[in-house]
Amino acid sequence: MVTDIIAQAFVDFIRRVCECENLWKAHAKDLELAKVGDEVTKAISEGVEGEYGPVTVKVRKKLLGRREVRVWLYGNEIDVDALLAEISKARSRAAWLLNDCSENALLETLYKYEDRYLIEVAQRNLDKVKNICAGELPRIEFGEAPAHVVEGVVKGVRIYLSGHGTSA
Template identity: 60%
Template sequence: MSAHNVVVGIISEALVDLLKRMCECEKLKELHVKDFELAKVADEVTKAISEGREGDFGPVVVRLQKKFLGRREIKVWLFGREIDVDSLLSEISKAKSRVSWLLNDCSDQALIETLYKYEDRYLIEVVQRNFNEIRKVCSREVPKLVFGDVPTYVIEGVTRGIETYLSK
């Protein structure tokens, strides 16, 4: 096997590793879509509850109910299901934590860092330039990549890596 083929194989493996992580992240983001919805309104909901204010906040509805002797009770619904305030606050905390974790571990920078161990600046350059196109592979689409002026081993390795990932 020639040195060229060995390097193409390494670049291909690097891209398959990136794609596995990237697509895993995409699945996790889809799986936790409700956490993203809840985290987006978390501060507004928490403020409304602390101020005793009613409102509709996407997945959360806050209502005040007058009780005996002028007291008020806060009622909350999360995704259409009534729950108590403490449970809602707990769910908000969990959602914010999961979203923070996903945004950190699945950021573009975190994904690109998986390529650093391969020490090929051309590969990293190609991935950075084509990041959104490469993401299409997770939907089983063949991306239209712009390679620019990079060595042929990178072009062949990236192409082979995408083909390998899509064939699984």
């Protein structure tokens, strides 16, 4: 009975980890843009040319000391205001991902089970759990975890993999 509860808890944990892994991949461009957002904004406001990750900034001098700033995002020319809006959206998505898919947020899914050994096993093996998303059978380190946690986690991994086209 306890083993089944631990197994289901670990299946839910794996699902959440895999959901976040997919979100990281789906929003990789947003993360890349958010990372260079401050540099790009500064370059635009100061009229400094350069390449900043996916963004290229070009400046053309005009009459009477004025300048025209042109920008490209992933090789496509885009209006400066549109780029700044994209940077703002990218920052929001990045902040959301960093919050909802942080290690602490992932481990929170296990807190309701109040089993410190289960949480420790999940924390110690988080990178290995991410490999389960790709259908790999991990070599989980259990440390001092009691038998019910070991059996439950192993069962949870098998349940997850069997439901995703891989047998364990």
